[in-house]
Amino acid sequence: MTLLSVRDLTVKFATRDSSVTAxxxxxxxxxxxxxxxxxxxxGAGKSITGFSLMNLLxxxxxxDNGTILFQGDDIVKMxxxxxxxxxxxxxxxxxxxxxxxxxxxxxxxxxxxxxxRAHRKLSQKEAEQIAIVKLREVYIPSPEDRxxxxxxxxxxxxxxxxxxxxxxxxxxxxxxxxxxTTALDVTIQADIMELLLELCQSNxxxxxxxxxxLGVVSQMTERTLVMYAGKIIEAGRTREIINxxxxxxxxxxxxxxxxxxQPGNPLKQIPGNMPSLAAIPNGCAFNPRCEYALxxxxxxxxxxVQYAHVxxxxxxxxxxxxxxxxxxxx
Amino acid sequence: MSTLETIPxxxxxxxxxxxxxxxxxxxxxxxxxxxxxxxxxxxxxxxxPLVAPFDPYDPAQIDIMNSEYPPIWIEGADPSFLFGTDDQxxxxxxxxxxxxxxxLLIGLCAVALQAFLGITIGLIAxxxxxxxxxxxxxxxxxxxxxxxxxxxxxxxxVTQAMFxxxxxxxxxxxxxxVVIGVxxxxxxxxxxxxxxxxxxxxxxxxxxxxxGFGPLRIMVRHILPNSMSPIFVISTVxxxxxxxxxxxxxxxxxxxxxxxxxxxxxISSGFDYIFSGSWWITAIPxxxxxxxxxxxxxxxxxxxxxxxxxxxxx
Amino acid sequence: MLAYLVKRVFQAxxxxxxxxxxxxxxxxxxxxxxxxxxxxxxxxxVRQELREELGLNDSFVIQYTRFLGKxxxxxxxxxxxxxxxxxxxxxxxxPATLELVxxxxxxxxxxxxxxxxYTAIRPNTILSRxxxxxxxxxxxxxxxxxxxxxxxxxxxxxxxxxxxxxGDLVHVFGYWETNFxxxxxxSHIFLPSLALASxxxxxxxxxxxxxxxxxxxxxxxxxxxxxxxWPWRIYFVHALKNTLLPVITVGGxxxxxxxxxxxxxxxxxxxxxxxxxxxxxxxxVDTPLIVAYLIVVGFIFVVTNTIVDLIYxxxxxxxxxxxxxx
Numbered sequence: 001m002t003l004l005s006v007r008d009l010t011v012k013f014a015t016r017d018s019s020v021t022a023x024x025x026x027x028x029x030x031x032x033x034x035x036x037x038x039x040x041x042x043g044a045g046k047s048i049t050g051f052s053l054m055n056l057l058x059x060x061x062x063x064d065n066g067t068i069l070f071q072g073d074d075i076v077k078m079x080x081x082x083x084x085x086x087x088x089x090x091x092x093x094x095x096x097x098x099x100x101x102x103x104x105x106x107x108x109x110x111x112x113x114x115x116x117r118a119h120r121k122l123s124q125k126e127a128e129q130i131a132i133v134k135l136r137e138v139y140i141p142s143p144e145d146r147x148x149x150x151x152x153x154x155x156x157x158x159x160x161x162x163x164x165x166x167x168x169x170x171x172x173x174x175x176x177x178x179x180x181t182t183a184l185d186v187t188i189q190a191d192i193m194e195l196l197l198e199l200c201q202s203n204x205x206x207x208x209x210x211x212x213x214l215g216v217v218s219q220m221t222e223r224t225l226v227m228y229a230g231k232i233i234e235a236g237r238t239r240e241i242i243n244x245x246x247x248x249x250x251x252x253x254x255x256x257x258x259x260x261x262q263p264g265n266p267l268k269q270i271p272g273n274m275p276s277l278a279a280i281p282n283g284c285a286f287n288p289r290c291e292y293a294l295x296x297x298x299x300x301x302x303x304x305v306q307y308a309h310v311x312x313x314x315x316x317x318x319x320x321x322x323x324x325x326x327x328x329x330x
Numbered sequence: 331m332s333t334l335e336t337i338p339x340x341x342x343x344x345x346x347x348x349x350x351x352x353x354x355x356x357x358x359x360x361x362x363x364x365x366x367x368x369x370x371x372x373x374x375x376x377x378x379p380l381v382a383p384f385d386p387y388d389p390a391q392i393d394i395m396n397s398e399y400p401p402i403w404i405e406g407a408d409p410s411f412l413f414g415t416d417d418q419x420x421x422x423x424x425x426x427x428x429x430x431x432x433x434l435l436i437g438l439c440a441v442a443l444q445a446f447l448g449i450t451i452g453l454i455a456x457x458x459x460x461x462x463x464x465x466x467x468x469x470x471x472x473x474x475x476x477x478x479x480x481x482x483x484x485x486x487x488v489t490q491a492m493f494x495x496x497x498x499x500x501x502x503x504x505x506x507x508v509v510i511g512v513x514x515x516x517x518x519x520x521x522x523x524x525x526x527x528x529x530x531x532x533x534x535x536x537x538x539x540x541x542g543f544g545p546l547r548i549m550v551r552h553i554l555p556n557s558m559s560p561i562f563v564i565s566t567v568x569x570x571x572x573x574x575x576x577x578x579x580x581x582x583x584x585x586x587x588x589x590x591x592x593x594x595x596x597i598s599s600g601f602d603y604i605f606s607g608s609w610w611i612t613a614i615p616x617x618x619x620x621x622x623x624x625x626x627x628x629x630x631x632x633x634x635x636x637x638x639x640x641x642x643x644x
Numbered sequence: 645m646l647a648y649l650v651k652r653v654f655q656a657x658x659x660x661x662x663x664x665x666x667x668x669x670x671x672x673x674x675x676x677x678x679x680x681x682x683x684x685x686x687x688x689x690v691r692q693e694l695r696e697e698l699g700l701n702d703s704f705v706i707q708y709t710r711f712l713g714k715x716x717x718x719x720x721x722x723x724x725x726x727x728x729x730x731x732x733x734x735x736x737x738x739p740a741t742l743e744l745v746x747x748x749x750x751x752x753x754x755x756x757x758x759x760x761x762y763t764a765i766r767p768n769t770i771l772s773r774x775x776x777x778x779x780x781x782x783x784x785x786x787x788x789x790x791x792x793x794x795x796x797x798x799x800x801x802x803x804x805x806x807x808x809x810x811g812d813l814v815h816v817f818g819y820w821e822t823n824f825x826x827x828x829x830x831s832h833i834f835l836p837s838l839a840l841a842s843x844x845x846x847x848x849x850x851x852x853x854x855x856x857x858x859x860x861x862x863x864x865x866x867x868x869x870x871x872x873x874w875p876w877r878i879y880f881v882h883a884l885k886n887t888l889l890p891v892i893t894v895g896g897x898x899x900x901x902x903x904x905x906x907x908x909x910x911x912x913x914x915x916x917x918x919x920x921x922x923x924x925x926x927x928x929v930d931t932p933l934i935v936a937y938l939i940v941v942g943f944i945f946v947v948t949n950t951i952v953d954l955i956y957x958x959x960x961x962x963x964x965x966x967x968x969x970x
Contacts, residue, residue: 088872100863105885115871150961475949480904487926581788624784
């Protein structure tokens, strides 16, 4: 059953005289309880996609076109008050840096209780009881004492656990996690990811995990979208994308992973940088960095089409594929 | 093109006009009008002796019989006095021009003194660091916790009582500059210190040190330019505040004497006559003072919006 | 907490010590107490005798110690003009000034928070633009001009309010007589309070607005929205509390500035407070009164700043008072 269905989502940023396109006709679906990874370099539009789903784009960004059907209702057309009753309730978000997401002058208890009471008629006591249960679920020791503490009294990892607990407070259908471990110590990143995976599986919550880390995506998600310069360039089952990437950019990303390189050799990096949104090249946005690019890649943008097991937006994908098969057979 | 044309490098003005600042300036009518008014007032003040029809400091040109003529658009006016005359029979227009000149002079000199003290102390505190830094910043806190105006009032009151009005009046302008100039140094010192601390960590400062440049040269040539834009913004606001402070002190009789009035003392002397109907002696210098301070504040606001990317436009 | 308090009080005492030194230096150099006591037609011998008797020939340190000892007992000398203890003269005038400051503070707090918050939340409405436009005019008009304008328009022109004095007062206790008990008292204090608030109010509106706008851009406000918190709670609980932290600090400094502005307001409205009295004392070279004023005002500054620092520490959970004392 489809939980979320995004069609032709286009997001623009107003500039001094005109606007730049940050998201260019994004379409994807998410089934109930499914876990989806969105991968790409910073600036590819991953976070903007996340905030668009919450209808929380801050100015000058705005949704220009498209639909976002969440449980059958279009979020783009919803009023602010309808949207408010969904946020935090059916759809929760985990922000990147737990050091700045929690309000420094409110206690953990206040920030949990207010979330519950914004959506349900509960007494202070009842809300606190639920908060304690959820804190226990994320393995916070002595949760009763935490309610009276301020964020600055807790470590980064502890704070992110609390943010996860807040996300689970109202048993949402979907959690959007925007780089939830990037700001944390490397040693606790894996713990937090494991916790998130465990909770999503046991509560049957849908997850959209936004990250630049393909390794994390392969552990956490069932399906993956690869984004480049505001477009989805490859989409499919995570295992297939990791094992047999079709788009040259995805291939480059996977080849750049440390485990793809023999120790002692330099990492294989994709040459060049992603273009800025204000200066996206004509044709396929990846063409200046692509070793397979031909003339028509520089003039016409490829549509995303089914190829092999995945969907991919590349004119030359078949040639690329046959090249690779030859390589293999040779 | 076959011939090599030499294109002259764009002048400072052209570069300024084309810059981001120039662009936002042209698009902001409030800033443009404010600058025009400020330049006009400043020019008239600077050239007061040429613009003014009378010399308000020359007793020979003052006739007490001419006192309290209204401005020319009101009945009973004398056509030779555009804005009428004050209680001593001085032409109000000329007196305002000379008064504006004094107000601007005191404001600018006081802020120059503030900036000099504050920048020096800020550079030293930030560069030397350690105990000296915390001592200086503690002093800055304490200094800031005392209102400048309060300190100035008490200092000037005591000075006046000590030296007597006559001597005091003679040196009033210097007292005003010093007292307004000394009290506000922490504003600059804090800003400059913050930049020094931020810049000190950067590589180019190490580079300069390795090259054997002395601390003075490093600070003045390398670090100071990085704090120019906040200094600029502070200075604009400070000039406006200094002019208000000067006017307030003169209004209380602790500043410029009536014989050599600034805008504040002119308003003060007019206040005694406001109930008898001679409103213009207070009102016209008052309007000039407010307009002068307002355009400086408006320019300061605009500048802060342009130079500080974190600020928000309303 | 206690350690912080002790440290803060110690600093306050140090500042008061410096102020007393300045006060003594003024006392020592300004005016001639003998002339005030004896008049001019007294022989040199008698003068010398009295100098010795008053201890005016003692060393600076001894004289200062004596001054400090007396000051600590509340003896700041006798006013030449009123022939009364200087401290008493000031304490009698203090309530008038404090009530004026109180009135202005009510106006400032009452209007700056809603207007500052409104202009931050809705920066582009016509009302916001009008408020911001008026506020920049407000900070550009000196207090004394506002006061004069108010008298000219509302007292002389329309005759709605009296133009000077305190009007009917009701005795509370000690030297304290209040304006706030009668209608006449209210009508007398209204214009002076408004004039006194006229420059601070726009300053605070602008400060609250810019702090609030910065806070509204923060991650935690965005996060609160993502949690589906009601907008009014985001504005008044999440954002305002963070906004007020820097405002409290500035507020403490501004209370001191307001005492300075009372001198201007009291002069224009002939308000019988200590600012008005101070200027008269200066004109009469009433040294003990000048020194007493300096010390009382210094004391007010130091006390308000200390209190504001403590309040800041209590309101801001990130300031660990116990640790700061160490």
